[in-house]
Amino acid sequence: xxxxxxxxxxxxxxxxxxxxxxxxxxxxxxxxxxxxxxxxxxxxxxxxxxxxxxxxxxxxxxxxxxxxxxxxxxxxxxxxxxxxxxxxxxxxxxxxxxxxxxxxxxxxxxxxxxxxxxxxxxxxxxxxxxxxxxxxxxxxxxxxxxxxxxxxxxxxxxxxxxxxxxxxxxxxxxxxxxxx
Numbered sequence: 001x002x003x004x005x006x007x008x009x010x011x012x013x014x015x016x017x018x019x020x021x022x023x024x025x026x027x028x029x030x031x032x033x034x035x036x037x038x039x040x041x042x043x044x045x046x047x048x049x050x051x052x053x054x055x056x057x058x059x060x061x062x063x064x065x066x067x068x069x070x071x072x073x074x075x076x077x078x079x080x081x082x083x084x085x086x087x088x089x090x091x092x093x094x095x096x097x098x099x100x101x102x103x104x105x106x107x108x109x110x111x112x113x114x115x116x117x118x119x120x121x122x123x124x125x126x127x128x129x130x131x132x133x134x135x136x137x138x139x140x141x142x143x144x145x146x147x148x149x150x151x152x153x154x155x156x157x158x159x160x161x162x163x164x165x166x167x168x169x170x171x172x173x174x175x176x177x178x179x180x
């Protein structure tokens with residue numbers, strides 16, 4: 001009987017391979033690769049990929065962590081309202097520094113890395129940071145299974161609205177990196 005499960009992935013990279021990073025938009029080189037980092041395996045895989053790409057290009061890396069003070073209603077929000085914006089920003093610095101430091105372990109001669117904290121909507125802030133960059137890199141945070149064919153909301157926004165070339169590192173790359 002024929003396999004009717006359909007394609008295993010709908011993500012195609014420039015090579016036509018389903019597991020290759022997705023890219024968009026031709027652009028003029030500026031010497032900057034911007035990558036979003038939120039502490040997840042996917043974002044650390046994206047940062048690791050961005051490091052190697054920047055090394056090849058002779059570029060620097062700007063690692064960006066975006067935090068936002070939540071707005072909402074209800075019991076959960078009452079608990080969050082006791083956390084100050086300063087505490088949330090310090091937490092963002094901790095996440096960024098730990099993620100970058102973890103990814104740099106064992107990397108010989110990494111390119112220059114700038115660490116940036118922004119407050120606001122993640123996709124908007126990453127798009128602003130990526131404006132004029134050679135490359136904007138994010139990890140795929142979509143769900144597993146059938147929904148794993150979907151991009152996360154930030155990756156989707158960045159991929160469709162960036163003014164520079166954009167790379168979304170597939171979830172499989174994060175899994176490979178975590179096993180190393």
